[in-house]
Amino acid sequence: MTTTESMFPDRSDFDYDYDTLRTTGVILAVIMFVSGILIALSKKFTKCVKSSSNSSSSGTQIPKTEVPPQTV
Template structure:
């Protein structure tokens, strides 16, 4: 039967490259933060543009409201 050392080799020389891990994490965090801000602002600006162009054309029109059918 195989011993534990032959199945699982010694990993004492294994180490993480913390500098690369940290740099990659910071870069990803900045990219996601900036993209989130851009998405939030783009939706806000497109909403403002649509509402300002829509309000000038519909200012002379009376808004239509639905009247629910009478209940019994």
């Protein structure tokens, strides 16, 4: 009868480097967090800049339509 130990040899030669794994994970998390905030803020600021530059650079303005008040 074979045991589990004889079927799967011991692989103790391979050890995880948990400190490097943890450090790399924290660094990647910080990079992704900061890049996400930068992307969100850049879309917010480019939206404001584009809307103000379009109205000032073009000579024609888009006419505003009035919405009638709603009756209850």
